[in-house]
Amino acid sequence: MRIVVVSGTVFGTAEEVAWRASELLSAAGLDVAYQQHWQLQELLQQEPDALLLIASTTGMGELPERLQPLVDALQAQQPDWAGRPVGIIGLGDAGYGDNFCLAADELEALADELGLVMLQDTLRLDASESVTPEQDAVPWLQEFAELLVAWSS
Numbered sequence: 001m002r003i004v005v006v007s008g009t010v011f012g013t014a015e016e017v018a019w020r021a022s023e024l025l026s027a028a029g030l031d032v033a034y035q036q037h038w039q040l041q042e043l044l045q046q047e048p049d050a051l052l053l054i055a056s057t058t059g060m061g062e063l064p065e066r067l068q069p070l071v072d073a074l075q076a077q078q079p080d081w082a083g084r085p086v087g088i089i090g091l092g093d094a095g096y097g098d099n100f101c102l103a104a105d106e107l108e109a110l111a112d113e114l115g116l117v118m119l120q121d122t123l124r125l126d127a128s129e130s131v132t133p134e135q136d137a138v139p140w141l142q143e144f145a146e147l148l149v150a151w152s153s
């Protein structure tokens, strides 16, 4: 199973989580593709069987600037990925109140529009509680890897 990891960051934390995720998913025997920035065409060429979307929230509850064009392009193009599994990890800070992890909500809306199947609830990492998000994500990632392996067999 080929899984493509997509990340959006401002300060680099979401990328650290994405690198950790890529290592862990590879170790579980999955064929992982990750790079820090994907153009839509590059992503389509990967022909993903599954996706992992990871983004921090910035501004007043927005997606990182460098990820927004890809999300817009996916919404415009609507690739035929319906029925494929997806996992979503959001990074934020509960101190932002109602804007906590809104980027993850946007990714959930995108996954829904594309007909992707959520294998487990979105992981929302709160920077006010943790300084090691890439470590805190491990139990969720292990479960995600197990669900993907079970899905593909």
Ligand SMILES: Cc1cc2nc3c(=O)[nH]c(=O)nc-3n(C[C@H](O)[C@H](O)[C@H](O)COP(=O)(O)O)c2cc1C
Pocket (backbone or CB within 6 Å): 008, 009, 010, 011, 012, 013, 014, 015, 055, 056, 057, 058, 059, 060, 061, 062, 091, 092, 093, 094, 096, 099, 100, 101, 102, 127
């Ligand atoms: C200018 C700024 C705006 C932010 N806005 C939000 C926000 O609206 N909602 C939220 O949950 N977190 C917000 N955060 C917190 C970040 O999402 C959080 O620190 C995250 O771990 C950063 O991840 P990154 O290093 O991948 O960018 C903001 C942080 C900064 C510095």
